[in-house]
Amino acid sequence: MNNDLLKVSIRQKAIYISSKDILGNNKILNETTSALVANASKLGFAFSEELLAALNNVSLKSKLEILEVLKEITGVNKNWTPLVKEWNIPTGETVLDHIITLFGNIFQTNKGVTLNCGHIIPDGTFPLERYNGCPFCGTPFKFGELEYNGKGSKLKVLELWSNNNIANFYTDLLRSKTALDATQVESLKALLSTYPLPKNVEIGIKETLMLVIDVLVENDRSNEGQVLFKNPNDILRYLWYRHTGFLQIIEPKTIMNRAAKNAAHIFTPASQSGIAKLQSKADLKLKYSRSECKRVAIWLNELELAPEKSCEIMHPKRGMWVRFIRALRLAEYGKRKGYENLNKMLDIFYNEDYDVWQGQINHFRLKSDADSTFKLLKQRPGLFARSLFSNMLWFGEDVTLKHFSEIIDKVPARLVFTLSMYAQSYFDKNTSRNVKPLGGTNKRVPANKFLQLYEEDQLKGMKSKIEDLCINMMKQRFAKIENKNKTIYIDEGLFNIPMSIGDRSDTVQDLPSALLGTRFPLEGSTIRLFLQWGEGLDAQHLDMDLSCKVAYEDNVDYCSYSQLVISGCKHSGDIQHIPNKVGTAEYIDINVEKLELCGAKYVSFTCNAYTHGSLTPNLVVGWMDSKYPMSISKKTGVAYDPSCAQHQVRITQTLNKGLVFGVLDIEKRDIVWLEMSFGGQIVQNLSVKTVEALLIKLNSKLNIGNILMLKAEAQGLEVISETDNADESYDLNWAMNTAVVTQLLID
Numbered sequence: 001m002n003n004d005l006l007k008v009s010i011r012q013k014a015i016y017i018s019s020k021d022i023l024g025n026n027k028i029l030n031e032t033t034s035a036l037v038a039n040a041s042k043l044g045f046a047f048s049e050e051l052l053a054a055l056n057n058v059s060l061k062s063k064l065e066i067l068e069v070l071k072e073i074t075g076v077n078k079n080w081t082p083l084v085k086e087w088n089i090p091t092g093e094t095v096l097d098h099i100i101t102l103f104g105n106i107f108q109t110n111k112g113v114t115l116n117c118g119h120i121i122p123d124g125t126f127p128l129e130r131y132n133g134c135p136f137c138g139t140p141f142k143f144g145e146l147e148y149n150g151k152g153s154k155l156k157v158l159e160l161w162s163n164n165n166i167a168n169f170y171t172d173l174l175r176s177k178t179a180l181d182a183t184q185v186e187s188l189k190a191l192l193s194t195y196p197l198p199k200n201v202e203i204g205i206k207e208t209l210m211l212v213i214d215v216l217v218e219n220d221r222s223n224e225g226q227v228l229f230k231n232p233n234d235i236l237r238y239l240w241y242r243h244t245g246f247l248q249i250i251e252p253k254t255i256m257n258r259a260a261k262n263a264a265h266i267f268t269p270a271s272q273s274g275i276a277k278l279q280s281k282a283d284l285k286l287k288y289s290r291s292e293c294k295r296v297a298i299w300l301n302e303l304e305l306a307p308e309k310s311c312e313i314m315h316p317k318r319g320m321w322v323r324f325i326r327a328l329r330l331a332e333y334g335k336r337k338g339y340e341n342l343n344k345m346l347d348i349f350y351n352e353d354y355d356v357w358q359g360q361i362n363h364f365r366l367k368s369d370a371d372s373t374f375k376l377l378k379q380r381p382g383l384f385a386r387s388l389f390s391n392m393l394w395f396g397e398d399v400t401l402k403h404f405s406e407i408i409d410k411v412p413a414r415l416v417f418t419l420s421m422y423a424q425s426y427f428d429k430n431t432s433r434n435v436k437p438l439g440g441t442n443k444r445v446p447a448n449k450f451l452q453l454y455e456e457d458q459l460k461g462m463k464s465k466i467e468d469l470c471i472n473m474m475k476q477r478f479a480k481i482e483n484k485n486k487t488i489y490i491d492e493g494l495f496n497i498p499m500s501i502g503d504r505s506d507t508v509q510d511l512p513s514a515l516l517g518t519r520f521p522l523e524g525s526t527i528r529l530f531l532q533w534g535e536g537l538d539a540q541h542l543d544m545d546l547s548c549k550v551a552y553e554d555n556v557d558y559c560s561y562s563q564l565v566i567s568g569c570k571h572s573g574d575i576q577h578i579p580n581k582v583g584t585a586e587y588i589d590i591n592v593e594k595l596e597l598c599g600a601k602y603v604s605f606t607c608n609a610y611t612h613g614s615l616t617p618n619l620v621v622g623w624m625d626s627k628y629p630m631s632i633s634k635k636t637g638v639a640y641d642p643s644c645a646q647h648q649v650r651i652t653q654t655l656n657k658g659l660v661f662g663v664l665d666i667e668k669r670d671i672v673w674l675e676m677s678f679g680g681q682i683v684q685n686l687s688v689k690t691v692e693a694l695l696i697k698l699n700s701k702l703n704i705g706n707i708l709m710l711k712a713e714a715q716g717l718e719v720i721s722e723t724d725n726a727d728e729s730y731d732l733n734w735a736m737n738t739a740v741v742t743q744l745l746i747d
């Protein structure tokens with residue numbers, strides 16, 4: 001069995017069993033299958049009938065491999081011991097305890113217990129029998145076993161995936177019309193390294209292309225990548241991805257500023273901000289081996305595009321190109337025989353012997369020459385789309401939209417969609433927009449100053465005109481496709497899930513994945529948040545924090561390292577140093593009924609990094625929920641039970657500092673899975689408004705359900721309420737494969 005493919009399928013709520021692994025057709029369940037079922041259920045998984053029949057006929061070795069993968073995903077081999085034993089009962093530690101201990105250690109009073117970390121805990125301060133480590137510096141010493149006993153009330157049912165399923169999923173990912181999220185990227189990489197690139201599959205977007213080329217290069221198949229490059233910026237994008245891990249070209253200064261901000265420690269004496277800035281600068285230094293230089297030289301030389309056109313495309317990233325050309329010693333290659341195209345291109349590039357399109361645009365725009373500006377813009381539909389709003393404010397909406405509608409056919413649907421989503425906030429004088437620059441945290445951007453020149457009604461008109469434009473475009477594109485079906489079923493849940501265009505998830509979901517915006521109805525009345533980090537790392541100061549924010553009508557309460565107990569929430573204690581290799585954990589229990597009695601509205605789940613640098617790659621965060629009481633070990637405080645884990649994510653990106661990973665809606669009794677990163681270190685930076693703005697964004701009109709309604713209307717399909725009788729059926733399971741959902745965006 002291929003473990004990587006197993007993981008890919010489990011994320012899609014299935015187990016992939018290759019037909020060659022199914023050895024017989026035995027109908028009676030054998031003992032080892034029953035044992036696998038029992039063990040999987042402790043981990044929170046159940047098997048569909050079809051899958052069970054297949055599992056019954058695979059080898060014992062395969063069964064063990066499947067169990068091992070399930071164990072790995074649920075993290076049962078990690079250390080889950082928190083700082084405090086029985087942390088549901090407050091230890092009664094006070095700020096005074098910390099102060100007395102601080103003085104005791106400075107003046108070496110020696111009246112107390114000396115711990116392994118060297119700290120003296122003065123008598124009469126912390127109740128040491130309640131801790132698994134040092135309450136003063138947060139270093140754990142004792143580790144408990146995980147006593148998982150399957151208290152979960154809702155098993156995740158896995159289906160069977162055949163060779164066909166996995167092949168289709170592979171093509172879906174390649175054809176995705178929006179950028180893949182981190183989970184999809186991991187899955188695609190696994191598939192690419194196992195299988196050859198399928199023939200006749202048009203790769204949906206540039207970002208996916210980069211991943212594909214990367215895997216080809218790693219496997220010494222870089223020549224196969226040549227046909228995939230359309231212009232020099234594709235190559236630049238690839239080089240940039242190799243260098244920084246970012247799929248889009250983020251200017252170096254954004255990355256540097258970001259690294260500096262993350263390293264700004266909460267206590268200034270410890271700040272290493274400057275050092276991090278230098279470090280990051282060094283990281284961006286380019287260095288290439290002979291073979292790498294040659295590979296890129298060949299790629300550029302073999303481009304089909306005319307050298308003048310290439311140079312024009314290279315111009316907006318001129319600064320970066322100059323650095324890359326030098327680092328890759330391309331001039332040297334240009335002089336060699338066989339590299340004539342490259343030579344010509346470099347010549348034109350250095351002499352700036354090409355038209356600069358943007359310069360001409362700016363020239364005509366400043367002269368308010370609408371005709372010439374639009375004539376140029378229409379040559380580049382994509383760029384026209386991106387500057388549509390500012391041109392509407394500059395030249396007026398009617399003339400701009402008239403010209404735009406002439407070329408809208410050439411604009412990718414996802415771009416028109418994005419426009420329609422952003423129009424809502426762009427044309428609003430008062431609200432600043434919540435945007436997430438690539439590689440950055442969510443930011444509030446002030447409104448365009450030209451908005452002040454317009455009346456409210458005019459701006460409202462602009463918004464609805466853009467929306468109409470988008471809806472008409474979608475309808476026309478749907479109508480063009482012949483559909484012989486008569487009826488359609490659309491699950492109600494799909495009306496809550498936005499089309500994933502702008503906000504793609506940076507975290508990896510190893511448990512069956514969910515779409516941003518998915519609502520999980522509560523099972524029980526206690527929600528337990530968990531955070532596990534540091535597995536595989538050496539013992540060191542590595543302070544990660546789990547916290548939550550309770551929003552009341554007119555005030556906010558925080559449960560975090562500094563306030564372990566607040567009304568309705570209890571924290572398991574602040575761990576600041578990780579032990580060697582096994583990692584460590586923090587928990588928060590949220591008592592939903594108590595919070596409701598107190599009048600709380602929302603609880604947002606957050607995690608932060610308090611150490612220099614960014615969230616570590618080995619961090620898993622999530623929540624548990626069960627109808628049955630979830631236990632906490634009396635001896636050790638271990639409180640993780642994989643069968644109760646409702647949702648968990650693994651953080652792989654290093655840029656994000658703090659993360660909101662869920663919002664509990666107390667009145668509706670459900671948890672919304674969302675993901676919003678935030679800068680700064682203190683959870684207070686996260687205003688109630690920001691969270692509510694995000695929830696509103698999830699309720700966008702352009703949700704999957706509404707788009708399917710457009711399709712139904714344009715293709716004359718009758719919407720019916722039962723999935724069984726429908727010719728076309730769209731449910732939440734279908735939507736789990738986001739790449740398939742993006743196929744609704746017809747170009």
Ligand SMILES: [Zn+2]
Pocket residue numbers: 115117118119134135136137138139
């Ligand atoms: Zn200590």
